[in-house]
Amino acid sequence: MTKVIQVKPPRVFSDLKPWLQNHYQDLPKRLQSVAVFAMHNPDVIALNTIASISEQVGVTPSAMVRFAKSLGYQGFSDMQMVFQESMRHVPQPYSERLNSMQRSADTKQTVLSHFTQAASESIARLEHNVDANALLKASEQLAQARVVYIAGQGRAEPVVAYLHYTLVKLGVHSVVLTGMPHSMADKARMLKEDDVLLAISFSPYTANTRELVDICLANNTNVVALTDSTLSPIARGDDFHLEVLEEEVSGFRGLSATMCLALCLAVETGRVRAELGNQ
Amino acid sequence: MTKVIQVKPPRVFSDLKPWLQNHYQDLPKRLQSVAVFAMHNPDVIALNTIASISEQVGVTPSAMVRFAKSLGYQGFSDMQMVFQESMRHVPQPYSERLNSMQRSADTKQTVLSHFTQAASESIARLEHNVDANALLKASEQLAQARVVYIAGQGRAEPVVAYLHYTLVKLGVHSVVLTGMPHSMADKARMLKEDDVLLAISFSPYTANTRELVDICLANNTNVVALTDSTLSPIARGDDFHLEVLEEEVSGFRGLSATMCLALCLAVETGRVRAELGNQ
DNA sequence: ACCTAAACGAAATATATATTCCAAATTGTG
DNA sequence: CACAATTTGGAATATATATTTCGTTTAGGT
Known part of the structure; x- marks a missing residue:
């Protein structure tokens, strides 16, 4: 059997690179080709099949397997995992564990x-x-509004309260839509064309907030939506929606990023309004 | 056969996102779950197998295939290629940043x-x-309380709303103290010794919240305080206070850290309560 | 130049993975 | 409430992919 490097192979890509440099000299010719290619195109190794990669490298599939094995991995697939991990953008397990x-x-x-x-x-x-x-x-929509009506329920309510508080402090006329679902719908029907509905909604989406959006869009009232996904029912092609996704910890979603965005939105609205010269 | 969207599906990820948004509403429940997950974790779709992904989404493998097909792709593998392309020449952050x-x-x-x-x-x-x-x-104080009464005004109100929302979800009996200052004071005088007041207050401190704390301490009702400084009038030696300081940007203070602490406090309360064996 | 040991490539095999099919469950409708 | 249509989960099937095997080739040492 071909010589195998005994020590355990690196399980993270950042360790693999310098490690491979040391052993590079000892590798057979084909395997060196593979090594060079792998270091230059880690994404190709991560995403493609053996057949495809080996063709690009100019070696046979078995050379790829031998390469992985000579490095100490169980096989090509095993090595490929290390390359895949390197391009996952959520090394949450790592950072979390490290931190802990x-x-x-x-x-x-x-x-x-x-x-x-x-x-x-x-x-x-x-x-x-x-x-x-x-x-x-x-921000422009909100700045131009005669009155900003803010709606949201459940986890979105703190955001509603904060936006209301901040907008009022900035001199923007804003009102929180509250009450029973049908009375909210009635209020929504009263909005004029120069009003704006600021709707906040997160998964699981409440039917109520969605209904308000529908009413306003039907009345040609502009809607600004703040949600956790572009797939949210309140996000449509014909409104202005902002997206913020909160990382969850054991089933609980925070509001830190959402609050940050809300503040930014409010402050920007104030700035735009000042630029427009409204008192 | 299940209905399939006729037009050719997008071959690049940046087109897929808004495109899916339009068709999202028309999808069956399970397929919507997949859609949400896919938009939130494109890297998982790109790198994992059907079995692994479907487990993470909480659906069966066939649902993944149906999803891809209902979007017009030939199958899951076909769709997966689009996700892979999006992370191909690795640094997606860069390209996205440049784009913005x-x-x-x-x-x-x-x-x-x-x-x-x-x-x-x-x-x-x-x-x-x-x-x-x-x-x-x-957390122990809150967990042992018969009822948690939450009070706070102005910038603290969003925090009140969030704590209320989260505590209720965790099964903790909690009530928000609202209304006119003197009626709130009246309500505060009604609290029993096994109730707890959860007071949130930030600079500039409202006299009202301070008064509530005074009333409760006089009545031997426990107080848990959340403030931005130990110098806050609502923080005393004989209560339990948590401190969180928000960095300010051109005069505006956010709530990101506060919300993080609030969530942590609520979850810890839930945990302690479960440990104590309360229903 | 010969011999030996390592390296290699092609095909056979084993494994993993996606896809299809169908019965059961669910949902919507008259 | 029952019927039809749709959706769903799980097993059977088909396909793709990695791995092993083995005869052949290459390289290095004497």
Whole structure:
């Protein structure tokens, strides 16, 4: 049997790279080709089949298997997992474990750290994923509104309260839509064309908020939606929607990133309004 | 045969997202679950097998295939290619960032980034500064309460709403104290010794919330306080107070860290309550 | 140049994975 | 409430993919 490097192979890509450099010299010719290719195109290794990769490298499929085995992996598939992990954008297990490990055996601290970790990740993702253009458009809509009506239930209610509080402080005329479902619907029908509905809704989506959106769209009243998914029933092609996804910890979703976005939306609205010269 | 959307399905991920949004409503329940998951975890779809993904989504493998087909793809594998392409030349963050950058004249992106940075810093500080013991004690107080009465005004109101929402979901009997100042005071005087007041208050401190705390302490009712400073008038030696300080951006204070702490407090309360064996 | 040991490629095999099919359950409708 | 249509889960099937095997080739040492 061909010589196999005895020590356990690296299970994370960042370890694999320097590790492979050391053993590169000792590899047979074909296997060196594979090594060079793998270091230059990790994404190809991660995503393609042996047949496809080996063709690109210019070797036979069996060479790929030998390569993986000579590195100490069980087979090609085993090695491929390491490459796949390197391009997953949610190394949540890692960061979570690391964080927990750093903290000493204090259980309460680690519980909090789970939540802070989730919050940080949610916020980081928010920053990367938010459509800046959508944010601007939404702010403009709100800034131009005669009155901003805010609606949302359940987990969205704190967001409603915060947006209301901040918008009022900024001098934007805003009203929270409350009450029984049918009375809310009645109120929604009263909105004028120069009003705006600011609807906040998260999964599981309440039928009520959705109904309000339907009513407003039917009346040509503009709608700005804040939701956790573009697939939300309140997100339509003809409104302005912002998306924020909260990381969940053992079944609980926070509101850290959502609140951050809400504040930003409110402040931007104030800024745009000031630019437009409304008092 | 199940209804299939006729038009050719999108071959690039960025087209798939809005496209799915339009057809989302028409999908069966299980297929909607898949859709939501797919939009939230594209990397999982790209890298895992049907069996693994379907387990994570909570549906059967055949549902995954039906999903792909109902979208017009030949099968799951066909659809998976689209997801793989999206992460092919690895750094998706870059391309996405660039895209957002050129789309907007860079001002919006940086405005949001100010807020996200402030939020992240606040959360990091929260993690270091929180007194783990105080958190535990506070949770125990809330867990042992017959009824938790929650009070807070202004910027604290969203926190009140969130704590109320989460505690109720966890089966903790909790009530929000609302109304005119003097009627709230009257209500506060009704609290029994085995009730707990959960008071949230931030600078500038409202006299009202402070008064409630005074009343409860005089009546030997336990108080758990959530504030932005130990110097807050509602934080006393003889109550249990948690402290969270939000970084401010051009005069505006967010609630990201506060919400994180609130969720943690609520979940801990639920956990302690379960440990105590209360129904 | 010969011999030996390692490396290699092609095909056979084993395994994993996706897809199809159908009966049961669910949902919507008259 | 019953009927029809749709949706769903699980097993059977088909396909794709990795792995092993083995005869052949190559390279290095004497």
